[in-house]
Amino acid sequence: MVQFAQQVINGMSLGSIYALVALGYTMVYGIIKLINFAHGEMYMIGAFLSFYLITTFKLPFFLALLISMVLTALLGFVIERIAYKPLRNATRIAALITAIGVSFLLQYSTMFLVGADIKVFPEGFTNRTFNLLGVGISLKQILIFSVTAVLMVALNTLVNKSKIGRSMRAVSADKEAAALMGIDVDRTIAITFALGAALAAAAGSLVGMYYNTISPLMGVTPGLKAFVAAVFGGIGHIKGAMLGGFAIGLIETLVVGVGYSLMKDALVFFVLIVVLIVKPSGLLGKGGREKV
Amino acid sequence: MKKLLSRFHWPMWAIILGVYGLVAILIEVDIINAYYRITLTQIGISLIAALGLNMILGLSGQFSLGHAGFMAIGAYSVAIVTIAQPSVIGWFAGMLLGLVLTVVVGLVIAIPTLRLKGDYLAIATLGSGEIIRIILLNMKITNGAAGLSGIPQFTNWTLLYIFIMFCILFMARLKFSRFGRAALSIKDDEIAAEAMGIQVTKIKVMIFVFGALFASVAGSLYASFYYVIKPETFGIARSIDFLMIVVLGGMGSISGTIAAAIFMSLLTVFLQSFAQLRMIIYALALIVLMIYRPTGLLGSKEIFVNRMFGKKVKSSGNSSS
Numbered sequence: 001m002v003q004f005a006q007q008v009i010n011g012m013s014l015g016s017i018y019a020l021v022a023l024g025y026t027m028v029y030g031i032i033k034l035i036n037f038a039h040g041e042m043y044m045i046g047a048f049l050s051f052y053l054i055t056t057f058k059l060p061f062f063l064a065l066l067i068s069m070v071l072t073a074l075l076g077f078v079i080e081r082i083a084y085k086p087l088r089n090a091t092r093i094a095a096l097i098t099a100i101g102v103s104f105l106l107q108y109s110t111m112f113l114v115g116a117d118i119k120v121f122p123e124g125f126t127n128r129t130f131n132l133l134g135v136g137i138s139l140k141q142i143l144i145f146s147v148t149a150v151l152m153v154a155l156n157t158l159v160n161k162s163k164i165g166r167s168m169r170a171v172s173a174d175k176e177a178a179a180l181m182g183i184d185v186d187r188t189i190a191i192t193f194a195l196g197a198a199l200a201a202a203a204g205s206l207v208g209m210y211y212n213t214i215s216p217l218m219g220v221t222p223g224l225k226a227f228v229a230a231v232f233g234g235i236g237h238i239k240g241a242m243l244g245g246f247a248i249g250l251i252e253t254l255v256v257g258v259g260y261s262l263m264k265d266a267l268v269f270f271v272l273i274v275v276l277i278v279k280p281s282g283l284l285g286k287g288g289r290e291k292v
Numbered sequence: 293m294k295k296l297l298s299r300f301h302w303p304m305w306a307i308i309l310g311v312y313g314l315v316a317i318l319i320e321v322d323i324i325n326a327y328y329r330i331t332l333t334q335i336g337i338s339l340i341a342a343l344g345l346n347m348i349l350g351l352s353g354q355f356s357l358g359h360a361g362f363m364a365i366g367a368y369s370v371a372i373v374t375i376a377q378p379s380v381i382g383w384f385a386g387m388l389l390g391l392v393l394t395v396v397v398g399l400v401i402a403i404p405t406l407r408l409k410g411d412y413l414a415i416a417t418l419g420s421g422e423i424i425r426i427i428l429l430n431m432k433i434t435n436g437a438a439g440l441s442g443i444p445q446f447t448n449w450t451l452l453y454i455f456i457m458f459c460i461l462f463m464a465r466l467k468f469s470r471f472g473r474a475a476l477s478i479k480d481d482e483i484a485a486e487a488m489g490i491q492v493t494k495i496k497v498m499i500f501v502f503g504a505l506f507a508s509v510a511g512s513l514y515a516s517f518y519y520v521i522k523p524e525t526f527g528i529a530r531s532i533d534f535l536m537i538v539v540l541g542g543m544g545s546i547s548g549t550i551a552a553a554i555f556m557s558l559l560t561v562f563l564q565s566f567a568q569l570r571m572i573i574y575a576l577a578l579i580v581l582m583i584y585r586p587t588g589l590l591g592s593k594e595i596f597v598n599r600m601f602g603k604k605v606k607s608s609g610n611s612s613s
Contacts, residue, residue, distance in 0.1 A: 108568045109572055269422055
């Protein structure tokens with residue numbers, strides 16, 4: 001039982017990371033119906049920016065996290081403007097192929113600039129493990145939970161209460177009507193990309209701190225898994241992405257705990273295929289009909 | 293068979309046999325040496341696999357990112373059978389086994405996932421490709437991450453060329469048949485196609501399996517040329533390579549795919565020592581191409597050899613097939 005509780009704690013911390021990345025997928029998909037394949041690379045770039053801010057500029061972790069989020073958000077904004085905006089009215093396949101292109105471009109440009117080797121992320125503080133009724137929870141895990149919680153509450157407030165959040169929801173519901181109501185659609189979409197990128201950067205930095213290693217290809221698998229999480233929870237729903245992230249994190253950790261660590265990636269994709277067949281709209285999705 | 297051949301006039305035959313003869317002579321006198329033979333085989337294998345992907349992407353408009361997974365099935369089947377039975381019969385038996393397995397796995401993947409649209413399909417096929425790779429990584433008979441080595445070499449220019457020609461002819465016949473036109477109509481408008489009485493799901497599944505079979509053949513040829521295969525050879529990056537060829541040549545264009553496969557394989561050889569730079573160039577090319585010419589360089593058009601020689605091709609009718 002204690003063992004199980006321990007796995008749940010570990011699964012939840014991994015799930016927090018997936019949830020943060022999944023939020024970006026779900027927001028972008030909700031607003032322009034594009035699977036942003038390059039989203040996993042935002043996570044990777046966020047981690048690298050934090051790494052350099054901490055090692056080269058000797059900044060404390062939290063400050064590095066914040067600056068990395070801002071810079072990655074800017075990058076997300078710029079990428080949207082250059083690569084995706086010209087394709088607003090193109091076919092879905094064209095947009096998808098572009099996203100794959102952007103993803104590879106970011107991966108290999110990073111590799112070109114910093115080298116392909118794995119880098120050791122500095123600890124920055126002494127990690128301790130607290131004992132709660134025999135279940136260990138480390139300072140790092142507490143940090144992940146608290147940062148994730150703060151960001152999620154902030155995002156929820158932003159989307160539901162602020163003006164930009166309202167325009168995001170309006171564009172997601174009906175782009176043309178939103179434009180007629182005086183909403184700057186292009187700006188809203190770009191801001192959505194930037195927000196998603198910032199969340200992914202936070203996740204990347206947290207992962208760097210948690211596992212202590214980062215590499216240019218670190219974003220590929222977590223990116224895909226976070227996408228699965230977004231679909232699992234119901235793509236386009238912010239709460240669904242959070243739920244899905246935690247669920248995928250838990251599933252993965254429990255599978256490893258039972259001893260099938262080599263199969264964990266296959267299992268996540270298997271979950272995806274099952275979800276897509278049984279309930280394509282996801283846990284919280286309403287399942288609309290395709291219009292003719 | 294007679295009908296299949298009757299549509300090809302003498303210039304076509306001259307080119308088909310001429311290319312074969314020329315390359316065969318060049319290999320014989322060692323102008324195409326062992327090093328260039330690797331490139332040549334690379335072109336052939338990429339071409340076959342890319343044609344398969346082009347069928348899925350260009351004819352029926354579905355998206356597959358798991359193409360390398362089917363290549364892995366073909367490669368491992370041939371490897372396992374020919375290591376146990378190193379003969380030409382063993383090779384064909386291995387390839388046949390690969391084809392049968394590919395049909396089974398392809399159907400298992402296609403029937404549920406092809407109900408999905410565009411992007412979901414891309415992720416589901418990508419996931420399936422990864423599942424195939426991870427299963428190969430964990431099986432005893434495939435020797436895990438180390439892969440199989442010491443595979444007897446059977447792939448030579450003649451065998452490769454026969455398969456290339458077969459695949460090109462197969463796809464050309466498919467594209468200009470009633471079946472191919474039905475597939476193209478699905479690509480353009482699925483709902484309208486369904487309303488016209490086309491069995492959308494059946495055609496999509498069939499084309500997906502045909503495309504997978506091409507990849508499997510490419511894998512079989514790959515395994516018995518390179519001696520060694522590993523699960524990581526058939527990862528996402530390889531699927532993306534094929535995607536790049538199809539997109540560059542034009543989705544739905546056979547001649548485009550041929551040109552792009554040759555061009556891309558040569559580019560890969562030239563940029564061999566700059567692997568990262570090569571990927572950066574590919575990625576930029578993909579983005580620029582999608583922004584300025586989303587259908588690829590040739591679109592779904594074809595370059596007809598016959599037309600270059602002033603003979604009129606009877607407009608691609610042949611309604612009876």
